[in-house]
Amino acid sequence: MGRLNLTAINVRKTALLNLKAKKTNAAPKWLEIVGDIPPAQILTRQQPMRHPLSKVRTRTLPGGKTEQYIQVTESKKSKSTRGQHLFTPTTLRYEEDSLRRRFFSDHPWELARPRVVLETSGDQYKSADWSKGVQQPGVALSGESVVQRQLWLLENVPDITIPQAYDIARKEFYALRRREETRSRIAAEEARHMGAQFGKSAIQVSMGIENHMYNDWANWSRAVVSEITQKAAAFEGTITAAEDNALKEVADEDGQSPQPAIGAGVFAQQQQRDTRSQRRTV
Template sequence: MVRRIASQVHKQSSRLVRAGLIRTPPVWYQAVLEHPPIPLPPREPPSRTSYDSAPPKQRAFVSKKTPGPRPLAISYIEDDIRRQFFRDHPFESFRPRSLTEAGAIEDEHPISGLQWTRLNQRGRNPSPEDAVRFALNLHQAHGLALSDAYAASVAQFRTLRAVQHVATRFAAQQASIAHGARFGPSATARGFAAESAVLEADERRSERLDDSTRLARRRWRMVPLGNGGSSSSSSSGGEWSRGEEYVRLWREGVRPDYSPALTEPIEPTVSTDFIGTLGRRT
């Protein structure tokens, strides 16, 4: 008998008895029919005993090999600060910056450590790298928490950026009003101009394609031809009769001729002067 859930054993036995596969019912059959087992809750697996469960597999002895040397992960605090800074200020990565390497490594700034308490001590136009170094200096030299050091560095960096932006705007306005200076388009304006030029080129290309399509349609439009002078309308002006002339000819039993150029004799195209010249030569 196939193993089944405990609440279905007597049902399977009843089917086997009715089919005649079991001639003598088991001893427990009548008792189970009088007191059937309680149905199991839905989706609850049947209870297994130690006898029903499979014996544990004996694992073969595996010798533990000594793991090979692995390098430790290299992590710097300034990398985390720099990553968070550019996540908060993504447009700072678009600012032009000189990547020309000098002959020697950059010397350490004289203001550092405990002396560096303000970001503007290293200039009024700081770079993102200055803000990262200032946050690291506040964390290591002054003992501030990394979040507090980063917040202080970012606040001072934004303040200096705002001052630099306002000063540049007023200087440009004063130069244009007082001295008549004319400034060229900015990088943003040049980008928009290039984008507009590309869009206009695409529009002109699509217009040329449309013009070529229209010309092709005009070139290949239908020109009705006459049917050898059998109809008055075709001989008079070659106008299209909307199929009425074709139906009339079909009813009369006249077969239209669509290729008069193939049935008519070919006219001589050689001139008489050329024929006379050939006669004199012979």
């Protein structure tokens, strides 16, 4: 366990010793108060409380009536009850966590939607009635709406399962999203009809960037192939058809006349030297 830290308990004693040794000129204002009401000297800590997962469900009784009951699920023995983790706070678990995790794993792009963060009173969810659907007044449509709607269905609809509640809330969410997209598309068409210009879309901009990068890579690859073939031709003293074709393609794209290959120049110079040597010998 190590040594116990008694600094908080001996704080008044330390202040009196500093005052006696004249390390401090004036006594702190809390000196007499701490003497009258000393801090607690309990050196043991209580073990953290366990937080079981509770779920509210509705079931149908044999007489046809319905009843709400609570399912309590005890968590497995965790590391917090062992040795050095004995006093570590336990994790709080709620049913919404699993519902939220499943929805956003199925709809990851919902996290990429822009959100408007405003400083409100924080009680806008008090007036929300999730029995009427996913859309609530004053609450923006998001994945959290689906989670709250699914939770209400699980707690109030008799004998409903998690997949059934998820399908109901998910389909309501899809219908509202389609309505929003249709409304936005109609508004954009009306604006274009009245002369508005929105410029290029995100897909057009990305395709333009992709085409530019592809053209740069194509030019670079042609230049590298031409350089390699020219070096090979200069070393061998010959010229290849692939080199001529590569040089013609580069010249046609740049709008310039094709330049003679390095291999062709070397080969022509070698022929001239051979002709001169033959004339001298004759």
